[in-house]
Amino acid sequence: MPFARPFAILLFLLALLGAAAAPARAQSPAEIVPTMFDASLRELEDAVAALVATGDPAVVPVLRALGDGNLYETDAGGIYIFSGSGPILDAVTGEPVEGVVEGDLSRIRINNSLRRDVAAAIGNLTLMSENDRTRMSAAREMFSTADPDNIPLLEEAIAAEENAGVRAVMEQARAAALLASGETLTEEQFSQAIAAIASRSDRESLAILTRNLANATTDTQRTAINAGIERINQALAIRDVAQNVWYGISLGSVLLLAAIGLAITFGVMGVINMAHGEMVMIGAYVTFMVQEVIRTSFPGAFDYSLAIAIPLAFLVTGLVGVAIERGIIRWLYGRPLETLLATWGLSLIIQQGVRTIFGPTNRDVGNPSFMSGTFEFMGLMITWNRLWIVIFAAVVFALLLLVLNRTSLGLQMRAVTQNRRMASAMGIRTPWVDAMTFGLGSGVAGLAGVALSQIDNVSPNLGQNYIIDSFMVVVFGGVGNLWGTLVGALTLGVANKFLEPFAGAVLAKIVILVLIILFIQRRPRGLFALKGRAVDA
Amino acid sequence: MTDWTKRIGSAVLAGAMGASLFAAPALAQEGEPIKVGILHSLSGTMAISETTLKDAMLMLIEQQNEAGGVLGRPLEPVVVDIASDWPLAAELARRLIEVDDVDVVFGCWTSVCRKSVLPVFEELNSLLFYPVQYEGEESQRNVFYTGASPNQQAIPAVDYLMNEEGVERWVLAGTDYVYPQTTNKILEQYLLDSGVASDDIMINYTPFGHSDWQTIVSDIVAFGSEGRKTAVVSTINGDANVPFYRELANQGVDAADIPVVAFSVGEEELSGFDTTPLVGHLAAWNYFMSVETPENEEFIAAWHDFIGSEDRVTNDPMEAHYIGFNMWVEAVEAAGTTDADAVIDSIVGIEVPNLTGGVAEMLPNHHITKPVLIGEIQDDGQFFVVWETEDLVPGDAWSDYLPESAVLEADWTDPMNCGNYNTETMTCGGSAQ
Numbered sequence A: 001m002p003f004a005r006p007f008a009i010l011l012f013l014l015a016l017l018g019a020a021a022a023p024a025r026a027q028s029p030a031e032i033v034p035t036m037f038d039a040s041l042r043e044l045e046d047a048v049a050a051l052v053a054t055g056d057p058a059v060v061p062v063l064r065a066l067g068d069g070n071l072y073e074t075d076a077g078g079i080y081i082f083s084g085s086g087p088i089l090d091a092v093t094g095e096p097v098e099g100v101v102e103g104d105l106s107r108i109r110i111n112n113s114l115r116r117d118v119a120a121a122i123g124n125l126t127l128m129s130e131n132d133r134t135r136m137s138a139a140r141e142m143f144s145t146a147d148p149d150n151i152p153l154l155e156e157a158i159a160a161e162e163n164a165g166v167r168a169v170m171e172q173a174r175a176a177a178l179l180a181s182g183e184t185l186t187e188e189q190f191s192q193a194i195a196a197i198a199s200r201s202d203r204e205s206l207a208i209l210t211r212n213l214a215n216a217t218t219d220t221q222r223t224a225i226n227a228g229i230e231r232i233n234q235a236l237a238i239r240d241v242a243q244n245v246w247y248g249i250s251l252g253s254v255l256l257l258a259a260i261g262l263a264i265t266f267g268v269m270g271v272i273n274m275a276h277g278e279m280v281m282i283g284a285y286v287t288f289m290v291q292e293v294i295r296t297s298f299p300g301a302f303d304y305s306l307a308i309a310i311p312l313a314f315l316v317t318g319l320v321g322v323a324i325e326r327g328i329i330r331w332l333y334g335r336p337l338e339t340l341l342a343t344w345g346l347s348l349i350i351q352q353g354v355r356t357i358f359g360p361t362n363r364d365v366g367n368p369s370f371m372s373g374t375f376e377f378m379g380l381m382i383t384w385n386r387l388w389i390v391i392f393a394a395v396v397f398a399l400l401l402l403v404l405n406r407t408s409l410g411l412q413m414r415a416v417t418q419n420r421r422m423a424s425a426m427g428i429r430t431p432w433v434d435a436m437t438f439g440l441g442s443g444v445a446g447l448a449g450v451a452l453s454q455i456d457n458v459s460p461n462l463g464q465n466y467i468i469d470s471f472m473v474v475v476f477g478g479v480g481n482l483w484g485t486l487v488g489a490l491t492l493g494v495a496n497k498f499l500e501p502f503a504g505a506v507l508a509k510i511v512i513l514v515l516i517i518l519f520i521q522r523r524p525r526g527l528f529a530l531k532g533r534a535v536d537a
Numbered sequence B: 001m002t003d004w005t006k007r008i009g010s011a012v013l014a015g016a017m018g019a020s021l022f023a024a025p026a027l028a029q030e031g032e033p034i035k036v037g038i039l040h041s042l043s044g045t046m047a048i049s050e051t052t053l054k055d056a057m058l059m060l061i062e063q064q065n066e067a068g069g070v071l072g073r074p075l076e077p078v079v080v081d082i083a084s085d086w087p088l089a090a091e092l093a094r095r096l097i098e099v100d101d102v103d104v105v106f107g108c109w110t111s112v113c114r115k116s117v118l119p120v121f122e123e124l125n126s127l128l129f130y131p132v133q134y135e136g137e138e139s140q141r142n143v144f145y146t147g148a149s150p151n152q153q154a155i156p157a158v159d160y161l162m163n164e165e166g167v168e169r170w171v172l173a174g175t176d177y178v179y180p181q182t183t184n185k186i187l188e189q190y191l192l193d194s195g196v197a198s199d200d201i202m203i204n205y206t207p208f209g210h211s212d213w214q215t216i217v218s219d220i221v222a223f224g225s226e227g228r229k230t231a232v233v234s235t236i237n238g239d240a241n242v243p244f245y246r247e248l249a250n251q252g253v254d255a256a257d258i259p260v261v262a263f264s265v266g267e268e269e270l271s272g273f274d275t276t277p278l279v280g281h282l283a284a285w286n287y288f289m290s291v292e293t294p295e296n297e298e299f300i301a302a303w304h305d306f307i308g309s310e311d312r313v314t315n316d317p318m319e320a321h322y323i324g325f326n327m328w329v330e331a332v333e334a335a336g337t338t339d340a341d342a343v344i345d346s347i348v349g350i351e352v353p354n355l356t357g358g359v360a361e362m363l364p365n366h367h368i369t370k371p372v373l374i375g376e377i378q379d380d381g382q383f384f385v386v387w388e389t390e391d392l393v394p395g396d397a398w399s400d401y402l403p404e405s406a407v408l409e410a411d412w413t414d415p416m417n418c419g420n421y422n423t424e425t426m427t428c429g430g431s432a433q
Helices: A004-021 A029-036 A041-053 A057-068 A112-126 A132-145 A148-160 A164-181 A187-198 A203-215 A219-268 A276-297 A299-327 A336-358 A384-406 A408-418 A420-425 A430-452 A464-477 A482-522 B003-023 B047-066 B086-098 B111-124 B154-164 B178-193 B214-224 B238-250 B294-307 B316-335 B340-347
Strands: A071-073 A079-081 A374-377 A380-383 B034-040 B075-081 B104-107 B128-130 B143-145 B169-175 B201-206 B230-235 B260-262 B282-285 B351-353 B359-361 B373-377 B383-388 B408-411 B418-422
Touching: A029 A041, A029 A057, A029 A079, A041 A057, A041 A112, A057 A071, A057 A079, A057 A112, A112 A132, A132 A148, A132 A164, A148 A164, A164 A187, A164 A203, A187 A203, A187 A219, A203 A219, A219 A276, A219 A380, A219 A384, A219 A408, A219 A430, A219 A464, A219 A482, A219 B214, A276 A299, A276 A336, A276 A430, A276 A464, A299 A430, A336 A464, A380 A384, A384 A408, A384 A430, A384 A482, A384 B238, A408 A420, A408 A430, A420 A430, A464 A482, A482 B201, A482 B214, B034 B047, B034 B086, B047 B075, B047 B238, B047 B294, B047 B316, B075 B086, B086 B104, B086 B111, B104 B111, B104 B316, B111 B128, B111 B143, B111 B178, B128 B316, B143 B316, B154 B178, B154 B230, B154 B260, B154 B282, B154 B373, B169 B178, B169 B214, B178 B201, B178 B230, B201 B214, B214 B230, B214 B238, B238 B260, B282 B383, B294 B316, B316 B340, B316 B351
Parallel strands: B034 B075, B034 B104, B104 B128, B128 B143, B169 B201, B169 B230, B230 B260, B260 B282
Antiparallel strands: A071 A079, A374 A380, B282 B373, B351 B359, B373 B383, B408 B418
16 A cells, blocks of 8 residues: 555546546546446555546546445446435446345445545545535645645636635645745745735644744745744634633533532432432433434434433433432431432442343434534634533523522422421421422433433443532532532533643543632532521521 | 333343243253353443453353353353452452352453452462453463453554554543553553654543543644644543544544544444444454454354344454353363363463454463454444454563563463563563562
């Protein structure tokens, strides 16, 4: 393979020359495609180079199918394009074929280096495409390859380009290729190239500039580069801070979701519920089951799976919570140590039960399409699933506040926790309120499970990983105060993310733990301590 | 009916059958049964990986009994659950050997488990077959290492990236415990020896079960945007992998740009999620389920039959148990007894076929010969082999890339009979310090 790459590039060069001079010399796609049958990786590499050599945009679908793993062969020697659904297409003509069924197809497998070749080839072949997006990604691909041989092609494309955004990227790609060519550039060319690259202000352009600093011949060139580097560094520094804040908020929202149910069972009721993590886990498994049913029965509705899972997870874990309260915890009120032991034992039982039923391995919970991928916001890469989890955490928090402060159940809950006997004397059924409160807390934990199933393993150990963090957040924020939990979760999340780049993930966790211990020494009741006699009740 | 609904039924059934199993006497063969201990975690964190190995062992024992047992005697499995609790593992190992009277034990996954049961096997002079790739730097008379040592997995993987993918910058990412720490120490030294500048190596450790990878993945992206080819060598353990790969996919890290080669991610770990975004990331093992050999096809068919599901995958540690079990059977047949000393003497040099079309030989240092395969993850959760060593690689107990262990050698045959023979001081007993 080491010598196959230069060979491919050579072929490609010949192709570019050939495309201009004598297009008839190259093989036709109809001749090349059949050679991909039963081909070794090296033979495939040659076939890709030969396809590129045709210079024919008609080969793009075949190349794209190869790159995406949608190119198949049959035992009979046919090569077909099949995207998992829809008709099976002939790789040469692109027409649907009869008489070939999905079962006959076996995939033509490729490796990373072929994938890169294919991407670069598609970039070259699609630079003149009609679609803005295709041209944009072609130009981006050319920027990262920075191949001096592409300069004529890019210049042609820039001259024809009408979309300003795409043209800017093309100019950056040309600048990168010019700087990589090693030719002596005129002052003007050089400063233009530097300016074009500096305008990207990302780490890639920083690397290009830094490399060229050594090649700069005159002082003016050096100043131009240094100014560019300075600008990029400033932009990056601001972006890093913003990125850390965002990561912190995102981690904080996960912590908030995991802890907020505990803020009710532990914070409001004072029950040390070690099985809280298992409620989260059950919520995640409910999501898994919902998705499983949807996958087998209504595959089209997959994007709605979470919308169905959310109320279901709340109900299931809420009912489990009520059952736990009625069955175990109500006999242990006022005996925190026994409660701790009983719920811890319960957590082990639930874990092992889930392990027996669902197996010890991770279960596959998919991201709906609206939760996959990233988007760029002011230079920050924000992943959709994190954003949705932040929103979800905020909504859950707001709803919970509403329930506690604006409903009669909330009123009764607060009354019972503040003064049980007085509440009882006023005609509140305190056992019922206890069960409902515990059910609410558990149900919210189930909601957290739905969210966590999107970013973490759905395995019997899921809950275990969050129980300590949850207690940490509730204790730090102040027992019995939802706002405290919110501030606590966000503070811990952001602090963790600012420490991590310097201290590493392991040390960051330790530092946070030590800080919390010191903080609790100073303020045993957390950030927002409840005042009044409820505290001592 | 879906998989998990069947599982509920089978769990109930298994309980009922388990009760009757103990009542039924061994029928097939004459003579006192030979007891085989299985020491794996069936609950707790490690159950995710080890439960499968327990099942694989039960299958191998069942097959051997159908083929007539060993020395004309049936094999009887004794399964214990170490519950991912390492002191408990030592206690249970003792119970297996002293109370249950087993002749051989197959077990452990983590290095800490192996380290904690070692003294028990040494003291009671019994046999342990350890099936998982590990950090090396060990050779013990009573232990047989059927998983890969670093020179059978990590070093070839790095060679592949360096030579075939042209990688110049390296991220060594691992979970914070003994296997990644030692492996990364060896790899770092190896990379430095190969002329990689220390600025081009980034080492990162994360806690067990780490789930928030945002910062680390963006650090990796930043490290890789220098314009030179970057790769991640991952010794991230089990559970933390899914969120790690998810974050990679979400931040748009493509295998063609920054490939990740993993040493702890196999078919079993991937069966937990949709691998479409991971296509092209790599793993280095000595066995892949996708290898097409008659032995492997037979093994997979038997496994599906035994476990009652076509969806279950096979993986590298299962093959290690397959090899280890067959080696033990042959050694016992050769020695004519299950006595530990006799088996230790007879097993060195024994060759059994592995599942990838080669032969595994037990070496005097109690490691075995293995091929090294590099596979790329496919969208069906399987691996496509893109590279393999031409010859079998003999397992090296002591790394040649660490100065303090380069002088050590292990050989459990006469005249040396030592696990850490120092070739400089000519004494048995570890490094010069």
